[in-house]
Amino acid sequence: MILQSQTEQPKNWLLSSWNTWDRFWFTPRQPHVLGLLRIFTGAMLLYCHLVLASQLTSFLGDTAWINNDTAMQLHDGAFGIADAGHSYLWYLDSPSLLWSHQVLTILVTASFMIGLLTRITGPAAWFLQLMYIHRLTGALFGLDQIVTYTVMYLMFTPCGSTFSVDTWIRKKFLNKISSSPKLDWLFPDVRPSVVANVATRLLQIHLCVIYLFGGLAKARGDSWWDGTAVWYAIGNYEYQSIDMTWLGAYPRIIAALSNITLFWEVFYCALIWPRLTRPIVLGLAIAVHGGIALFLGMATFGLMMVAANMIFIEPTWLTGFGDDPVDDPIDDQKEQEEIDNLVADLGPGSGIHQDQDLRAQKLKQAEKKIRAKYAKLKSRHALVKEREAKYRERVTRLKRREAKIKRYAERRQKAKKQRTDEQE
Amino acid sequence: MSSSSDIGQQSDEASHPADAETPVQRGNWKRSLISVLIIVHLLAVALPPMMFQSGGSAIVTTLLRPLRAYTEFLYLDRGYAFFAPDPGPSHLIDAAVTQSDGQRTETRYPDREQQWPRLLYHRHFMLAEFLTEIYQPPGPPRELAQIDRPAAEQWVRLRARYEHVRQSLVDHLRTQNDRKPVAIRRVEHLIPSAAEFHAGDFALNDPLLYEVLLDLPITVAPPQVVPTESIPAPAAVQDLTAPVDDASKDTASKDDAPKEAPDSETDAQQNADSEVTPEPDTAGVKS
Numbered sequence: 001m002i003l004q005s006q007t008e009q010p011k012n013w014l015l016s017s018w019n020t021w022d023r024f025w026f027t028p029r030q031p032h033v034l035g036l037l038r039i040f041t042g043a044m045l046l047y048c049h050l051v052l053a054s055q056l057t058s059f060l061g062d063t064a065w066i067n068n069d070t071a072m073q074l075h076d077g078a079f080g081i082a083d084a085g086h087s088y089l090w091y092l093d094s095p096s097l098l099w100s101h102q103v104l105t106i107l108v109t110a111s112f113m114i115g116l117l118t119r120i121t122g123p124a125a126w127f128l129q130l131m132y133i134h135r136l137t138g139a140l141f142g143l144d145q146i147v148t149y150t151v152m153y154l155m156f157t158p159c160g161s162t163f164s165v166d167t168w169i170r171k172k173f174l175n176k177i178s179s180s181p182k183l184d185w186l187f188p189d190v191r192p193s194v195v196a197n198v199a200t201r202l203l204q205i206h207l208c209v210i211y212l213f214g215g216l217a218k219a220r221g222d223s224w225w226d227g228t229a230v231w232y233a234i235g236n237y238e239y240q241s242i243d244m245t246w247l248g249a250y251p252r253i254i255a256a257l258s259n260i261t262l263f264w265e266v267f268y269c270a271l272i273w274p275r276l277t278r279p280i281v282l283g284l285a286i287a288v289h290g291g292i293a294l295f296l297g298m299a300t301f302g303l304m305m306v307a308a309n310m311i312f313i314e315p316t317w318l319t320g321f322g323d324d325p326v327d328d329p330i331d332d333q334k335e336q337e338e339i340d341n342l343v344a345d346l347g348p349g350s351g352i353h354q355d356q357d358l359r360a361q362k363l364k365q366a367e368k369k370i371r372a373k374y375a376k377l378k379s380r381h382a383l384v385k386e387r388e389a390k391y392r393e394r395v396t397r398l399k400r401r402e403a404k405i406k407r408y409a410e411r412r413q414k415a416k417k418q419r420t421d422e423q424e
Numbered sequence: 425m426s427s428s429s430d431i432g433q434q435s436d437e438a439s440h441p442a443d444a445e446t447p448v449q450r451g452n453w454k455r456s457l458i459s460v461l462i463i464v465h466l467l468a469v470a471l472p473p474m475m476f477q478s479g480g481s482a483i484v485t486t487l488l489r490p491l492r493a494y495t496e497f498l499y500l501d502r503g504y505a506f507f508a509p510d511p512g513p514s515h516l517i518d519a520a521v522t523q524s525d526g527q528r529t530e531t532r533y534p535d536r537e538q539q540w541p542r543l544l545y546h547r548h549f550m551l552a553e554f555l556t557e558i559y560q561p562p563g564p565p566r567e568l569a570q571i572d573r574p575a576a577e578q579w580v581r582l583r584a585r586y587e588h589v590r591q592s593l594v595d596h597l598r599t600q601n602d603r604k605p606v607a608i609r610r611v612e613h614l615i616p617s618a619a620e621f622h623a624g625d626f627a628l629n630d631p632l633l634y635e636v637l638l639d640l641p642i643t644v645a646p647p648q649v650v651p652t653e654s655i656p657a658p659a660a661v662q663d664l665t666a667p668v669d670d671a672s673k674d675t676a677s678k679d680d681a682p683k684e685a686p687d688s689e690t691d692a693q694q695n696a697d698s699e700v701t702p703e704p705d706t707a708g709v710k711s
Binding site: 021022025026047048051054055058059063064065066067069070073074078079080083084085086130133134136137138139140141142143144145148149152198202205206209210213214216217218219220221222223224228229231232233235236237238239240241245248249251254297298299300 | 455458459462465466469470473474476477492493494496497498499500501502503504505506507508509510511512513514516534541542543544545546547548549550551554555578581582584585588589591592593595596599600613615616617618621622628629
């Protein structure tokens with residue numbers, strides 16, 4: 001008996017761990033946050049490529065700051081160990097070819113930003129970004145890292161199913177798209193999916209790793225402990241965009257900012273998950289990265305880090321702004337209450353001696369609200385009908401498939417029976 | 425918008441998502457496979473910064489070996505040490521272009537006036553930082569080659585990397601300046617302490633804070649052989665302090681002598697003359 005309970009304990013523990021893992025990774029998630037993050041990431045990628053285009057041959061080709069040969073040698077082992085950071089851009093020299101490539105990249109990233117053919121433009125934007133990254137060695141910084149990671153996780157997801165041109169196309173050609181599995185994949189519907197959850201979790205954990213090691217690296221220095229680090233950041237003339245050196249007159253503030261930054265980075269990975277501390281940690285993320293964006297001349301990096309931190313926002317926050325007004329019960333209730341109040345005011349118990357004008361005004365208001373409500377209900381009804389039609393079609397398709405399978409099974413059974421009979 | 429209590433609710437969902445949504449039913453083998461891929465990817469995310477911090481612990485090196493190519497191609501091989509361990513001075517490049525009439529014009533990179541928007545300026549700034557980051561002094565010292573041959577070979581490779589990058593920067597500047605002679609030098613921009621700044625000793629861009637970084641070989645001083653007999657007995661300490669102090673002062677004064685910033689062109693000429701660029705594909709380099 002005791003032996004049995006002892007063997008069951010680790011088994012139960014394992015089962016419960018697997019269930020927790022399963023819930024954490026495989027619970028379907030709405031794609032709204034990813035849709036918003038796609039817009040930010042796409043915009044940042046687009047901006048980076050536009051800026052690069054302003055001095056293209058200074059960064060790509062044989063006459064660049066780091067020319068093609070040197071860029072290749074920095075990766076191919078000529079100066080030590082080779083790495084796998086390869087890029088075909090090492091071999092592109094012709095300005096017309098470089099320009100064509102740049103225009104293509106700009107078009108791809110712009111399409112990704114607006115959510116046009118996101119299933120294709122997402123992976124394409126990521127791949128092009130990697131090629132640039134391995135070519136631009138020496139000119140890169142934190143922005144390039146975070147933007148590459150974000151697009152890497154987004155490309156797997158149906159991030160084009162919301163806040164996108166793909167959504168508009170899907171609505172416009174709903175029947176055609178929902179009847180074809182390929183088109184249904186290309187223009188995904190807004191629905192919870194496991195892949196959206198996996199990508200969200202991966203980016204969340206990746207951010208935790210970035211902050212943890214950023215914090216640990218700072219903890220090895222003296223200035224983050226003795227509280228002078230922030231002074232040396234704001235006192236760096238080359239980084240400075242807004243002069244904050246007046247803060248140096250308040251050493252306690254400088255020290256507090258330095259120490260808070262250190263502790264925030266180290267403990268981000270733990271404090272971002274509990275309900276109590278998440279708003280504080282996100283608030284500090286906005287403050288720290290906002291500060292970097294405003295005062296340390298890295299608006300792009302600061303904004304992108306704030307955008308990446310959005311991954312910890314739950315999609316339910318954004319579903320109100322989403323493309324599917326069918327599931328919006330809170331709004332309904334509120335409107336209904338307002339209309340009921342207005343009607344009650346105009347009812348028989350509301351007092352006959354009330355001013356006629358006021359009554360007329362209220363009546364108009366009520367009418368307007370009821371009309372708006374009616375219009376909303378009508379459009380919702382149409383959407384529900386549309387969805388119903390889609391489901392009906394799906395059911396028909398499934399029934400057809402089921403019948404086909406049944407026929408096949410019957411045929412097999414018959415054949416089997418026949419063979420048995422023949423053998424007998 | 426949602427209040428902070430809403431965030432709390434969402435956090436609960438994050439921690440216990442099963443309360444909110446039902447997991448999709450899938451084949452266990454599929455989930456197991458995806459789980460393995462997730463673990464591999466997470467290792468690829470966490471191990472490179474671990475390697476960066478540990479400086480190559482045995483376990484991290486072993487675990488990272490099979491994932492190396494994956495992390496490098498996906499640009500995951502980063503340390504994430506932003507402004508760490510301490511925010512330090514900036515490193516810039518001074519470029520001197522000799523005009524056809526012999527006049528020299530100097531430009532400093534990065535330059536906010538010349539490079540706009542800010543992202544473009546920052547790319548130039550990173551290039552200047554990169555040159556100093558990969559700097560390797562001329563050498564290796566002969567003694568190192570005798571003691572540790574692999575370290576000496578690595579020195580040669582790192583020096584070659586620095587020289588190739590420096591030459592690439594010079595070539596770019598020559599292309600931009602109608603093939604006129606160009607020389608560059610590295611400059612470090614020091615940051616005054618808050619006390620010095622507020623005492624009015626230095627402005628942030630005070631010329632005194634810009635220090636030219638010289639490209640000089642590291643020389644190994646011959647070891648001083650001190651005979652046992654010369655160690656003073658406790659009673660004689662006071663008598664012997666004076667000559668010892670004098671000797672140390674002499675050494676210090678030599679070390680602290682202000683380094684004269686070399687004429688940028690001459691410096692570059694010397695560098696160019698002494699530049700020994702090993703062929704990247706030679707067997708020696710590859711080994």
